[in-house]
Amino acid sequence: MALDPILEVTNLTQQFRSGDKKLTVLDHVDFSVEEGTTCSIVGPSGSGKTTLLGLCAGLDRPTTGEVTLNGVQLGPLNEDQRAAVRNKHVGFVFQTFQLVPTLTALENVMVPLELRGVKTSEVQRDAEELLTQVGLADRMSHYPSQLSGGEQQRVAIARAFINKPKILFADEPTGNLDSETGATIEELLFDLNKARGTTLILVTHDLSLAEQCQRIIRLKNGQIHKDEWIDNPTAEQVQ
Structure with a gap:
């Protein structure tokens, strides 16, 4: 049974100026992603992967085309409105963790819901539960500098899930980790x-x-070269 798309990308093009030349990073990209599915975007360096992810999340505006995220067209929205959509519906995991160095692990996880105005007691309870789930029950009061790379990425994952996102974007989530730690994070x-x-x-x-x-x-x-569902025994495919 097909599910409704949570992300729709239509005729997406992104160009940048490089001197007096126009550099096309994405060239008329079209695809949609169904709710509840898992999708990876791969390609050689310079193929437009991270640019595409940023546009899908509303972190940047395309030169042409439209992104619809959870039924909301991002094009007509201003920066504050796009930020509100992200805070309500989106989670992020980055290669470089992006933790606030002056906040503890617990405080870092609490940030998205605090920005939304949720009561501190509720936020702290949810954050403690998530940190426990990712194996950091005894590291909640530690600062990022006191944590290993793998532990910092665990904090980042907990933070990504704190607002119960409809969609999670992950940009090279294991890129800065050794293979053993990366496998655990995956x-x-x-x-x-x-x-x-x-x-x-x-x-x-x-x-x-x-x-x-x-x-x-x-x-x-900058174009979709291949788009395939794979025979993955660990995942239930949408028919």
Whole structure:
């Protein structure tokens, strides 16, 4: 049974000026992602992967085309309105963790809901539960500088799920980790995503990580080169 799309990308083009030349990073990209599915975006460096992820999340505006996220067209929205959509519907996991160095692990996880105005007592309870789920029950009061790379990414994952996002964007989530730690983070990311029914879209150079998703979109020269559902025994494919 087909599900409704939570993300729709229509005729998306992104161009930048490079001197007196126009550089096309994305060239008329079209695709949609169904709610609750997992999708990876792969391709060589410079193929437009991270640019596409940023446009899908409303972090930037395309030169032409439209992105519809959870039924909301992002094009007509101003920066504050797009930020409100992200805070309500979107979670992020970055390669560089993006934790606030002056906040503890617990405080970092609490930030998205505090920005939304949720009561501190409720936010703290949810944040403590998530940090426990990611194996950091005894590290909540530690600052990022006191945590290993893998522990920092666990905090980032907990923060990404604190607002119960409809869709999670992950940009090279294991790129700064050794292979053993990266494998642990991958398992944690997929387990949490499945448990909470979140749509996952991730950008990666790691084909083994990409193949854990139900679908792989391959970019080349700013265009979709191949878009395939894969035979993944660990994921239920949408028919």
